[in-house]
Amino acid sequence: MVKIAIDMMGGDDAPEIVLEAVEKAVNDFKDLEIILFGDQTKCTLKHGRVEVRHCTEEITMDDEPVRAIKRKKDSSMARMAEAVKAGEADGCVSAGNTGALMSAGLFIVGRIKGVERPALVLTLPTISGKGFVFMDVGANADAKPEHLLQYAQLGNIYAQKIRGVEQPSVGLLNIGTEAAKGNTLTKKAFSLMDEQNVFNFTGNVEAKGLMDDAADVVVTDGYTGNMILKNLEGVAKAMGKMLKTTLLSSFKNKIAAFVLRKDLNGLMSKMDYAEYGGSVLLGLNGIVVKAHGSSSAKAFYSAIRQAKIAGEQNIVETMRETVGKVNE
Amino acid sequence: MVKIAIDMMGGDDAPEIVLEAVEKAVNDFKDLEIILFGDQTKCTLKHGRVEVRHCTEEITMDDEPVRAIKRKKDSSMARMAEAVKAGEADGCVSAGNTGALMSAGLFIVGRIKGVERPALVLTLPTISGKGFVFMDVGANADAKPEHLLQYAQLGNIYAQKIRGVEQPSVGLLNIGTEAAKGNTLTKKAFSLMDEQNVFNFTGNVEAKGLMDDAADVVVTDGYTGNMILKNLEGVAKAMGKMLKTTLLSSFKNKIAAFVLRKDLNGLMSKMDYAEYGGSVLLGLNGIVVKAHGSSSAKAFYSAIRQAKIAGEQNIVETMRETVGKVNE
Numbered sequence: 001m002v003k004i005a006i007d008m009m010g011g012d013d014a015p016e017i018v019l020e021a022v023e024k025a026v027n028d029f030k031d032l033e034i035i036l037f038g039d040q041t042k043c044t045l046k047h048g049r050v051e052v053r054h055c056t057e058e059i060t061m062d063d064e065p066v067r068a069i070k071r072k073k074d075s076s077m078a079r080m081a082e083a084v085k086a087g088e089a090d091g092c093v094s095a096g097n098t099g100a101l102m103s104a105g106l107f108i109v110g111r112i113k114g115v116e117r118p119a120l121v122l123t124l125p126t127i128s129g130k131g132f133v134f135m136d137v138g139a140n141a142d143a144k145p146e147h148l149l150q151y152a153q154l155g156n157i158y159a160q161k162i163r164g165v166e167q168p169s170v171g172l173l174n175i176g177t178e179a180a181k182g183n184t185l186t187k188k189a190f191s192l193m194d195e196q197n198v199f200n201f202t203g204n205v206e207a208k209g210l211m212d213d214a215a216d217v218v219v220t221d222g223y224t225g226n227m228i229l230k231n232l233e234g235v236a237k238a239m240g241k242m243l244k245t246t247l248l249s250s251f252k253n254k255i256a257a258f259v260l261r262k263d264l265n266g267l268m269s270k271m272d273y274a275e276y277g278g279s280v281l282l283g284l285n286g287i288v289v290k291a292h293g294s295s296s297a298k299a300f301y302s303a304i305r306q307a308k309i310a311g312e313q314n315i316v317e318t319m320r321e322t323v324g325k326v327n328e
Numbered sequence: 329m330v331k332i333a334i335d336m337m338g339g340d341d342a343p344e345i346v347l348e349a350v351e352k353a354v355n356d357f358k359d360l361e362i363i364l365f366g367d368q369t370k371c372t373l374k375h376g377r378v379e380v381r382h383c384t385e386e387i388t389m390d391d392e393p394v395r396a397i398k399r400k401k402d403s404s405m406a407r408m409a410e411a412v413k414a415g416e417a418d419g420c421v422s423a424g425n426t427g428a429l430m431s432a433g434l435f436i437v438g439r440i441k442g443v444e445r446p447a448l449v450l451t452l453p454t455i456s457g458k459g460f461v462f463m464d465v466g467a468n469a470d471a472k473p474e475h476l477l478q479y480a481q482l483g484n485i486y487a488q489k490i491r492g493v494e495q496p497s498v499g500l501l502n503i504g505t506e507a508a509k510g511n512t513l514t515k516k517a518f519s520l521m522d523e524q525n526v527f528n529f530t531g532n533v534e535a536k537g538l539m540d541d542a543a544d545v546v547v548t549d550g551y552t553g554n555m556i557l558k559n560l561e562g563v564a565k566a567m568g569k570m571l572k573t574t575l576l577s578s579f580k581n582k583i584a585a586f587v588l589r590k591d592l593n594g595l596m597s598k599m600d601y602a603e604y605g606g607s608v609l610l611g612l613n614g615i616v617v618k619a620h621g622s623s624s625a626k627a628f629y630s631a632i633r634q635a636k637i638a639g640e641q642n643i644v645e646t647m648r649e650t651v652g653k654v655n656e
Contacts, residue, residue, distance in 0.1 A: 127566050138503065141511035175466065175554040183469035183551040207555050208562030223511040224555060226503040227535050231556055234536030235563045238455050242598065243571075246591045253591060256584035263574045263581060270570065 001031050002311040004304060005080040005089035008038025009058045010096020012294045018095070019045045021300035025308075026050055032308055035089055037076040055079050061293070065099030069107055077101060081108035084286035090311030091287025093278065093303050095295045102139055105281045105288040112316070114324035117143070118283035119151045120222070120290070121158055122229070125270055126211045133159045133168075134210075136222040137229050137279060143221035145188035148172070149196070153323045154282040155217040156199035161313040162280075162306065163216070171205035171215030173224065178204070185221060198326065240268055278303030283323070286316060329359050330639040332632060333408040333417035336366025337386045338424020340622045346423070347373045349628035353636075354378055360636055363417055365404040383407050389621070393427030397435055405429060409436035412614035418639030419615025421606065421631050423623045430467055433609045433616040440644070442652035445471070446611035447479045448550070448618070449486055450557070453598055454541045461487045461496075462538075464550040465557050465607060471549035473516035476500070477524070481651045482610040483545040484527035489641040490608075490634065491544070499533035499543030501552065506532070513549060526654065568596055606631030608638065611647065615639060 006022060008015045015038060022034050026049050033049045040054040057075040059068045069078055077096055081104035083089040094101050102120070111118060119136035126132060133155050140147065152170050159168035172190055174182045179190055181204060193201045205214040207228060220228070243264070247257035257264075277299070278291040287310040291303035310316075334350060336343045343366060350362050354377050361377045368382040385403035387396045397406055405424055409432035411417040422429050430448070439446060447464035454460060461483050468475065480498050487496035500518055502510045507518055509532060521529040533542040535556060548556070571592070575585035585592075606619040606627075615638040619631035638644075 127569055141503065173555070175469065175551055175558070183549075186551075206562075207559035208565070210559070211562055211566035221511075223503055223514075224552060227501070227552060227556065228559055230503070231535035231538070231559050232563060234534075234539055235560060236567070237536070238539035239564070239567050241455055242595055246588070246595050249591065252587050256587040259580050259584040260574070263577065267570055267574050 001033055002308050003033040003035065003089045004307050004311065005035045005037060005083040005092040006304070007076045007080045007092070007094035007096055008036045008043065009055070009076040010094040010101075011291065011300070012095075014095065015039075015042050017295060017297040017300055019043065020297035021304060022050060023047065024297070024301050025304045029305075029308060034304075035080075035083055037080045037083070053079065059097050059100045061097050063097055063100060065097060065103045066107075068097070068100045069103040077104055078108065081105065081288070084109050084288070091289065091307040093289045093291055093300070093307050095291035095293055095300060095303075098138075098290055098293075101288065101290050102281060105284050109284045109286040109288060112283055112285055112320050112324045114326070115150060115154070115283035115319070117147045117150070118281050119147075119154060120225075120279050121155060121282050122279040123163070123277060124210070124232070126213045128213055129270070130213055131163075132210070132213065132215060133163065133217040134225065134228075135217075135219060135282070136225050138222045138226035139281065140222040141226075142223070143185065145185060145192055148185070148189040148219050148221065149192045150283070150323060151219045152193055152199055152201070152217065153326070154319060155219060157315060157318050157322065158280070158282060159216050161315045161318065162309055165216045167200055168216035169202040170199045170217040170219065171202050173207065173210075173218050173220035173228070174204035175206070176204060177206060189219075198322070236268070277306040280306065280310065283319065284316070285320075287311060329361055330636050331361040331363065331417045332635050332639065333363045333365060333411040333420040334632070335404045335408045335420070335422035335424055336364045336371065337383075337404040338422040338429075339619065339628070340423075342423060343367075343370050345623060345625040345628055347371065348625035349632060350378060351375065352625070352629050353632045357633075357636060363408075363411055365408045365411070381407065387425050387428045389425050391425055391428060393425060393431045394435075396425070396428045397431040405432055406436065409433065409616070412437050412616070419617065419635040421617040421619055421628070421635050423619035423621055423628060423631075426466075426618055426621075429616065429618050430609060433612050437612045437614040437616060440611055440613055440648050440652045442654070443478060443482070443611035443647070445475045445478070446609050447475075447482060448553075448607050449483060449610050450607040451491070452538070452560070454539045456541055457598070458541055459491075460538070460541065460543060461491065461545040462553065462556075463545075463547060463610070464553050466550045466554035467609065468550040469554075470551070471513065473513060473520055476513070476517040476547050476549065477520045478611070478651060479547045480521055480527055480529070480545065481654070482647060483547060485643060485646050485650065486608070486610060487544050489643045489646065490637055493544045495528055496544035497530040498527045498545040498547065499530050501535065501546050501548035501556070502532035503534070504532060505534060517547075526650070564596070606634060608634065611651070612644070613648075614644060
């Protein structure tokens, strides 16, 4: 049995899509228990494996992250994190304020001893459909070479345990493939990764090769990772927009577009990384999954599933034993 | 009359596409003179306003940039840069080794006094077709906040003089729009830009807004700029590939694709920044334009046109008077 704590109040369409996703999850997985944190008067779901715990507070998107977590002790997000810390739940999922969730992870759930900085991890799509583990997508804007090395260690375990890749190839995101390329940070990180033999380092990976299965895990600092993520989002949207304009620009194009509509929608959703589940804050003493703020029930369901697998695979224990011990 | 020095030997398809572009340029612009540097036995072009100067050496893509420029004194690229330094030409264009061209710019043409670091500038496409000036796309991987401020000053002049934007809006590329967002570099650069009144600073610009005309000039460090550029390239290619697969996946799709082929090709070329001309190394005592290595004659022609406009507009003098003086 795996037990997941869930923030019922976080996200644009909460609690509706959260409840829909939870219902589907407990029906699909007979070995899953859920503790729902939030306003119990808004909970329409009744299920033998779903426990509801009433919270009087809520963290909004406008809340200052650290302060919100420190002051709103009875918020659904803070209490969800407390349940993980207390060992009542194996992991937690929220679609709420990202900064606040990171603070809840850091200050409530806590870091694994020896891990200097937790990193936010996401699975991004590739053309082949295989996808890759990308980190850090924004937990720490300023990273040191040693942090990147730890991210690689954490990402390596994540790819093995959650994505089932036996010997993940781990690449360093950089502006050239040669060892001497990059800025001070990536040059030093390259040396550190090149010297170790804990994971399979494949060298530098360029941003243009990301969608061509360049590596199973790609590591970068939180500033660059977040930048790439938003750029992907922007370009995909812009191309979608331009494609739409082209398809509606003439009568003959409209007919062709009608023929293609289903396949083109499938193409666009393939580019939508929200479909690949949530992002996970790695390096903590528990599983913390962030579902996209505008998650559909389907995306939130993927995030729950992700937390469940992470719990089953004892990913935190593995990280504690390997990454934590090595870096202590 | 504007005089441009051109490296006949640089680029994947040199000298053919270079000669084709030069021929079209001198035919189109009656006030343009060209000095061609390269192997004169390979020059098939004869024109009253085209002078050929024979060079015995050539810099290849495998040459180590700084060494090549220092040792291959009779290479087409080094001699082209010497012509700019000597004042014989107003600017120069090459599609050769980027690093070597940057070295030629730095060590032969030289920096404007007061400009700490030159920056590589490119015009990138936006959905509206307007485009924006993006810098630094890779001249300096490690930048300081003061460098970003200077880039903004240089980019502001570039947008005014070359792109004809009267009051360019200048944005700082960052991972959030709020002033407090970013890494140490962007936070400090934000303060510096916010304090000045030389250019119209519009605050932070996110990578997802780049293609929506977020600003006329967007400034970032060379590592991030190069990363974004390669990511754009990668995503555009990946989406093109996926679109192609979709269009060929069934008989009915193939027919629809046939109807759309012209418009879709137009769409893809709109995303191709090579069509927008070359990149310019700003902050030097002369105009140095880098045409894409795999430039078509059309793209090389755009690069020549760009150098010509820069010469006519006395962009170097303006930069010397404003940026150079302010920062001396």
